[in-house]
Amino acid sequence: MTDAQWEVFSYQGVIAAAVLYFLAMLAYFFELAGLRSVAKDEEVTDQRTAMAGRLALVLSVFGVVVHLVALVARGLAADPNRVPWGNMYEFTISGTFVVALIFVLSTFRLDIEWLGPLVSTFVVAALMAAFLGLDDAVLPLPDALNSPWLVIHVVSAVISTGAFTIGALLSVLYLVKARSSATTGYLARVPEPKVLDRLSYRMHAFGFPVWTFAVLITGPIWAHQAWGAYWNWDPKEVWAFITWVVYAAYLHARATAGWRGRNAAILALVGVSTLWFNFIGINFFSSSSQHSYAEGAGAERSVVLRVAAAPVESPQEVRVVVGADHPRR
Amino acid sequence: MTDLQPDLRQRSSDDRQATSLPNDLNTRELARWSWRQLTSMRTALVLLLLLALAAIPGSVIPQEDIDSLAVSQWRDNHPRLAPIWDRLDLFSVYGSVWFSSIYILLMISLVGCIIPRLFVYARALRARPPRAPRHLTRLPESTAYTTDESPEDVLARAADALRSKRFRVETSTGSDAVSAERGYLREAGNLLFHLAVIVVLVGVAVGSLFGYKGGVIMLNGEDYGFTNNLTQYDDFAPGSLFDPDVMEPFSFSITDFQVDWLTEGGRAGMAREFVAELDYTTEPGGKTQNYDLRVNHPLTIGGTDIFLIGHGYAPVITIRDGEGEVTKSGPVVFLPTNGQTFESFGVVKAPFAQPEQIGLEGTFYPTFAMGRDADGNLTMPSSIFGSLGDPLVSMSLWTGDLGIDDGSASSVYVLDKADATQVLKEDGQPFRMDLRPGDTVTLPDGLGTVTFEGVQRWNKIQISRSPGKLVALGGVVLALVGLLGSLFIRPRRMWVRARRQDDGTTRVEVARLDRSSGGDPEDGAAEVAEIVASLQAPRGAQPTSSSRKDQS
Ligand code: HEM
Numbered sequence: 001m002t003d004a005q006w007e008v009f010s011y012q013g014v015i016a017a018a019v020l021y022f023l024a025m026l027a028y029f030f031e032l033a034g035l036r037s038v039a040k041d042e043e044v045t046d047q048r049t050a051m052a053g054r055l056a057l058v059l060s061v062f063g064v065v066v067h068l069v070a071l072v073a074r075g076l077a078a079d080p081n082r083v084p085w086g087n088m089y090e091f092t093i094s095g096t097f098v099v100a101l102i103f104v105l106s107t108f109r110l111d112i113e114w115l116g117p118l119v120s121t122f123v124v125a126a127l128m129a130a131f132l133g134l135d136d137a138v139l140p141l142p143d144a145l146n147s148p149w150l151v152i153h154v155v156s157a158v159i160s161t162g163a164f165t166i167g168a169l170l171s172v173l174y175l176v177k178a179r180s181s182a183t184t185g186y187l188a189r190v191p192e193p194k195v196l197d198r199l200s201y202r203m204h205a206f207g208f209p210v211w212t213f214a215v216l217i218t219g220p221i222w223a224h225q226a227w228g229a230y231w232n233w234d235p236k237e238v239w240a241f242i243t244w245v246v247y248a249a250y251l252h253a254r255a256t257a258g259w260r261g262r263n264a265a266i267l268a269l270v271g272v273s274t275l276w277f278n279f280i281g282i283n284f285f286s287s288s289s290q291h292s293y294a295e296g297a298g299a300e301r302s303v304v305l306r307v308a309a310a311p312v313e314s315p316q317e318v319r320v321v322v323g324a325d326h327p328r329r
Numbered sequence: 330m331t332d333l334q335p336d337l338r339q340r341s342s343d344d345r346q347a348t349s350l351p352n353d354l355n356t357r358e359l360a361r362w363s364w365r366q367l368t369s370m371r372t373a374l375v376l377l378l379l380l381a382l383a384a385i386p387g388s389v390i391p392q393e394d395i396d397s398l399a400v401s402q403w404r405d406n407h408p409r410l411a412p413i414w415d416r417l418d419l420f421s422v423y424g425s426v427w428f429s430s431i432y433i434l435l436m437i438s439l440v441g442c443i444i445p446r447l448f449v450y451a452r453a454l455r456a457r458p459p460r461a462p463r464h465l466t467r468l469p470e471s472t473a474y475t476t477d478e479s480p481e482d483v484l485a486r487a488a489d490a491l492r493s494k495r496f497r498v499e500t501s502t503g504s505d506a507v508s509a510e511r512g513y514l515r516e517a518g519n520l521l522f523h524l525a526v527i528v529v530l531v532g533v534a535v536g537s538l539f540g541y542k543g544g545v546i547m548l549n550g551e552d553y554g555f556t557n558n559l560t561q562y563d564d565f566a567p568g569s570l571f572d573p574d575v576m577e578p579f580s581f582s583i584t585d586f587q588v589d590w591l592t593e594g595g596r597a598g599m600a601r602e603f604v605a606e607l608d609y610t611t612e613p614g615g616k617t618q619n620y621d622l623r624v625n626h627p628l629t630i631g632g633t634d635i636f637l638i639g640h641g642y643a644p645v646i647t648i649r650d651g652e653g654e655v656t657k658s659g660p661v662v663f664l665p666t667n668g669q670t671f672e673s674f675g676v677v678k679a680p681f682a683q684p685e686q687i688g689l690e691g692t693f694y695p696t697f698a699m700g701r702d703a704d705g706n707l708t709m710p711s712s713i714f715g716s717l718g719d720p721l722v723s724m725s726l727w728t729g730d731l732g733i734d735d736g737s738a739s740s741v742y743v744l745d746k747a748d749a750t751q752v753l754k755e756d757g758q759p760f761r762m763d764l765r766p767g768d769t770v771t772l773p774d775g776l777g778t779v780t781f782e783g784v785q786r787w788n789k790i791q792i793s794r795s796p797g798k799l800v801a802l803g804g805v806v807l808a809l810v811g812l813l814g815s816l817f818i819r820p821r822r823m824w825v826r827a828r829r830q831d832d833g834t835t836r837v838e839v840a841r842l843d844r845s846s847g848g849d850p851e852d853g854a855a856e857v858a859e860i861v862a863s864l865q866a867p868r869g870a871q872p873t874s875s876s877r878k879d880q881s
Binding site for chain 1: 370373378380381384385387388394422423533624625626627636638791793795801802805808809812813816817
């Protein structure tokens with residue numbers, strides 16, 4: 001296939017995956033509706049409700065498989081072939097893939113299917129946003145992104161983003177469940193707050209070292225190679241650091257009397273907001289990010305050079321650029 | 330669960346909680362109390378959150394160290410806020426007093442927290458697993474059964490089973506229970522992680538105190554060389570304890586530079602695959618070596634790294650003065666004002682020209698085109714592509730005192746127009762010259778001629794030395810290892826108690842206590858079940874004990 005065909009194929013794949021997730025979501029909702037009046041320990045007697053739950057999971061699994069194919073196709077669509085995370089659209093379809101994958105894999109080992117409605121809704125929403133708001137042509141990577149560290153750095157960032165996102169969904173459930181006294185329906189079937197808290201902790205405990213690896217090890221190494229400095233306090237770096245510190249605080253909160261549970265859950269939500277803000281929001285606030293996802297304001301990756309051949313009356317600064325990352329649109 | 334003796338669940342972390350202020354205070358107690366507050370977990374948590382909060386302004390307000398151009402633009406746009414921001418150090422958040430004080434407090438808290446815990450841990454390492462609590466079955470993970478075996482047999486078997494699961498086991502004669510503990514490495518991992526955070530900071534500090542970072546614009550060609558000493562840099566930012574003697578005596582020149590300009594596709598106009606071919610020697614008189622300097626592929630010489638971070642054009646201009654003498658000849662660095670089209674700005678000075686000094690100022694267009702507005706009328710000239718499609722340099726002319734004679738320093742990139750006058754045409758419009766390579770223009774008023782000979786290229790090279798980098802990197806790796814230990818090793822205790830009952834049978838109780846914050850009851854129940862299974866297994870079916878028996 002030609003690159004253009006791969007690209008179209010990838011789009012079709014993403015759409016197909018989104019449709020599958022959407023159907024899974026509908027099935028979950030159908031199941032929820034059926035569970036509305038079922039008490040929590042009661043067996044689900046209604047055949048259709050039970051079927052809907054199983055069907056939803058199967059649909060999710062198919063969604064993940066198609067999603068993976070679409071990702072690979074996206075990589076093959078680029079010339080030269082590359083990893084499919086060169087811009088925000090690609091990062092989003094990779095991130096949602098990891099969220100869905102972690103969920104599906106977890107269902108094999110843990111009793112976590114009740115998280116399905118939340119996960120499928122989130123993935124559908126994020127994929128739609130990616131399609132409508134973030135779509136971008138398949139372009140060759142700018143030179144600075146052309147490094148094996150890109151693969152390692154972004155893989156770990158995407159994986160931890162997925163884990164933190166699921167952890168946050170669990171924390172939301174924790175907060176809701178802790179205040180709910182429902183005896184029937186979805187909330188009643190969700191495990192006890194204590195269990196939610198523990199599962200959420202596990203997701204974070206998995207995500208945190210991976211995030212540390214992405215942000216504090218591979219990030220600086222790559223930044224050093226590409227830009228000549230390990231750490232530049234570039235806005236993306238600042239927010240990655242903020243996310244890291246907030247999650248460190250979350251882990252501390254869990255070990256501090258008086259902060260367990262509710263406060264820790266709130267910190268987890270603060271953490272996930274900094275995470276997604278860094279990914280999407282900061283691009284619209286900052287003009288100086290060197291990260292090429294930052295397409296909002298200043299498009300070119302600039303290296304400022306202070307011309308100080310001799311003391312100058314008005315220090316004159318000029319931007320010198322190793323090729324812009326993005327054409328202005 | 331309710332009867333759980335509190336000291337069982339207690340971890341070393343818990344003994345440092347914030348306490349309330351004691352009632353009757355003397356100075357010593359106040360100091361003790363303050364220290365306890367500072368080194369409490371809650372303070373650490375609050376300081377961490379403060380640190381996150383304090384980092385935010387630097388991501389939305391331009392920072393002096395990162396983009397000083399943006400800072401000066403911001404200052405121009407917000408004349409009233411700027412002085413306030415200056416007071417608050419908001420243009421250099423990460424070096425500010427308030428930001429530093431947060432992380433220094435955090436570090437003090439960290440040291441104050443870690444050192445005592447090191448001692449606690451050292452003691453815990455030597456300590457024996459604690460004795461079994463009285464009511465084992467009241468622990469959340471516990472089970473019990475009765476058997477005909479003697480308590481001694483059960484306990485001996487329990488000790489074996491626990492040892493083979495790599496528990497540290499305590500059996501004392503006369504006791505009716507076996508205590509066991511494992512997962513000591515969790516606390517070690519936690520301590521390692523926190524200590525490594527300090528190591529990272531030390532590494533970073535060493536780098537910024539003893540290191541340096543500098544930049545130089547290098548014309549391409551063997552004629553232009555760079556030797557690593559202070560005088561050769563265009564800009565140089567040393568750490569405050571930097572010693573110039575550590576600079577490696579290498580030198581290099583750029584023999585060739587290549588760029589691959591994309592001419593089609595979504596990113597047409599973008600350049601990629603920059604390669605600057607270097608000839609370098611690591612010391613004076615050393616062998617000349619080659620290196621293809623590319624983005625993402627710095628050249629490392631000793632402890633110094635050399636990066637390619639920019640490129641641009643240098644039109645080669647020859648100025649003959651009114652007397653026909655060549656007073657200026659050679660490439661002149663023009664600085665790009667547009668990173669996409671490489672439209673560049675530059676200044677050419679001929680201060681020794683006779684009868685009058687000559688100064689040129691203007692724009693270089695790598696691929697010249699006249700812009701057109703919506704109606705198709707010609708508008709501003711511009712460059713439409715970054716590569717040399719149709720190079721053109723367009724300059725205006727200045728004479729008089731260019732401010733170079735008086736010996737005061739001036740930049741090569743700006744024309745001092747204070748005492749200079751612009752040369753005008755007869756119609757009063759500024760005199761301009763538009764030159765393509767090879768063109769020569771005769772200047773008015775008998776000032777001389779200007780020839781545009783061709784175009785050279787230059788590269789911006791960044792050179793940096795950050796001595797602590799391996800320390801910092803090692804620190805982060807250690808931190809990660811420690812973190813993994815701290816998060817995934819489950820410290821836990823197990824007890825097995827066997828007591829002869831009145832009816833002659835033996836009641837065996839097995840209990841387990843998970844001491845980590847993420848303990849999983851299912852894993853716990855599984856571990857209890859395993860121990861019970863190996864206790865209940867018929868003797869012969871136990872491979873380890875049976876083979877041992879065969880030998881004895
Ligand atoms: C630079 C600042 C700090 C960072 C980034 C940091 C990070 C972390 C992280 C990620 C954990 C989770 C590991 C685990 O759950 O075992 C942790 C645990 C812990 N931290 Fe910190 N920490 C910092 C400062 C401090 C300070 C100042 C204290 C002492 C007051 C402290 C005491 C603890 C303790 C006792 C634990 C273990 C909690 C447990 O047993 O679960 N940390 N820290």
